Amino acid sequence: MYQYPFYTLSPQPSTVAPQKKLLKDQYEVLQIELGSGTYGKVKLALNHKINKKFAIKIISKSYMKQIFATQHILNELNYLQGCKHKNIVEYIEHFEDRDNIYIVLEYCEQGTLDELIKIKQKLTEEKAFHYFYQIAQAILYLHEKDIIHRDIKADNILLQNNNVKVCDFNWSIFLPNGGKAKPCVCGTTEYMPPEVITKQKHDKGVDIWSLGILLYYMLHGELLFRSKHKEELYEKICNKQQIKFNEKLSNECILLFQQMLAHQKRINIQQVLNSDWVIKMLKCKQNQNQLELTPIKCRSTAQESTRVSIVSDSSRFSNSKFTAKSLYTESPYKSKNQNQEIQHPMKVRSSALDQNNPAFRVEKRYFY
Numbered sequence: 477m478y479q480y481p482f483y484t485l486s487p488q489p490s491t492v493a494p495q496k497k498l499l500k501d502q503y504e505v506l507q508i509e510l511g512s513g514t515y516g517k518v519k520l521a522l523n524h525k526i527n528k529k530f531a532i533k534i535i536s537k538s539y540m541k542q543i544f545a546t547q548h549i550l551n552e553l554n555y556l557q558g559c560k561h562k563n564i565v566e567y568i569e570h571f572e573d574r575d576n577i578y579i580v581l582e583y584c585e586q587g588t589l590d591e592l593i594k595i596k597q598k599l600t601e602e603k604a605f606h607y608f609y610q611i612a613q614a615i616l617y618l619h620e621k622d623i624i625h626r627d628i629k630a631d632n633i634l635l636q637n638n639n640v641k642v643c644d645f646n647w648s649i650f651l652p653n654g655g656k657a658k659p660c661v662c663g664t665t666e667y668m669p670p671e672v673i674t675k676q677k678h679d680k681g682v683d684i685w686s687l688g689i690l691l692y693y694m695l696h697g698e699l700l701f702r703s704k705h706k707e708e709l710y711e712k713i714c715n716k717q718q719i720k721f722n723e724k725l726s727n728e729c730i731l732l733f734q735q736m737l738a739h740q741k742r743i744n745i746q747q748v749l750n751s752d753w754v755i756k757m758l759k760c761k762q763n764q765n766q767l768e769l770t771p772i773k774c775r776s777t778a779q780e781s782t783r784v785s786i787v788s789d790s791s792r793f794s795n796s797k798f799t800a801k802s803l804y805t806e807s808p809y810k811s812k813n814q815n816q817e818i819q820h821p822m823k824v825r826s827s828a829l830d831q832n833n834p835a836f837r838v839e840k841r842y843f844y
């Protein structure tokens with residue numbers, strides 16, 4: 477009987493590696509799922525051209541049949557593309573194939589704030605402030621552009637290098653000239669303010685309420701309003717009940733809660749950033765930063781003079797006379813030996829710091 481030759485040949489190992497399927501000829505979608513959203517999965521991808529990791533949001537086009545979903549997906553794309561801020565996740569690009577829309581975002585390797593709170597259970601005021609202040613900066617940026625996020629919550633706060641990156645603009649809305657949004661139930665129930673639940677017109681105050689709920693969650697390790705039953709949850713949110721706070725919380729912090737969770741006359745984001753608690757916490761941070769100024773390691777190639785810039789850390793001052801100051805200080809520890817590292821603290825003249833203004837931080841730079 478005739479035998480086909482390949483039956484008799486032992487299989488030869490292939491020397492050619494199987495071709496990886498690359499999206500847009502550059503992104504290899506790895507089998508690592510970063511999270512799942514309302515309209516699909518978020519996966520880790522490697523850009524082969526620049527050898528860098530990104531997050532890719534993969535949205536099935538089948539959702540585009542629903543008007544609501546289409547609006548959400550367009551929102552996500554529009555607002556991500558239009559917003560550039562250090563505390564908002566960076567949009568890289570988007571593209572599509574027959575089945576999906578792909579949104580490429582910077583990769584936030586530390587996951588979400590929700591995951592962090594679940595691990596830590598609750599954060600100290602200092603730790604919570606670290607995240608709170610950055611989220612407030614992102615909200616200030618959005619509100620100044622007349623954008624309301626409408627879904628501020630711990631799951632939508634990504635962390636990268638311990639810094640905050642706000643994501644998920646599905647529910648966002650542009651409301652110019654102090655306009656109000658039509659009544660609609662939007663966002664996530666536990667974080668919704670009473671005016672959304674009772675289907676009234678609403679405005680930027682929605683984000684302030686949600687930020688207050690998020691601050692409570694960070695400091696207590698549990699949400700302020702919880703229930704398995706939606707109706708009961710609605711009732712808890714809308715009834716003006718006495719809030720139970722962790723007894724170790726500072727009075728300034730409790731006062732801020734009351735102002736952010738007010739049913740009427742809620743404070744705005746500028747007032748949040750000017751609140752006694754924020755000012756006090758910034759002052760503490762500034763004092764720590766002063767300690768962190770030591771020791772400065774001068775590399776031998778660095779010039780002996782160090783430029784110390786005092787810059788405003790807050791856009792509250794961006795238009796004010798405090799925007800930036802700078803001066804040169806001579807290192808008091810000049811090294812005679814070029815190769816010797818200087819371990820001594822660099823002294824910064826105290827006049828360089830505006831002591832009355834806690835929003836200033838000190839930046840050190842060497843010139844080569």
Ligand code: ADP
Pocket residue numbers: 510511512513514515516518531565581582583584585587588631632634643644645646
């Ligand atoms: P959706 O808008 O569909 O709700 P999200 O934008 O909230 O989706 O993303 C869902 C989850 O995916 C997030 O909670 C997070 O766990 C993960 N994720 C999203 N974007 C990134 C990113 N850039 N880096 C890391 N993880 C991400």
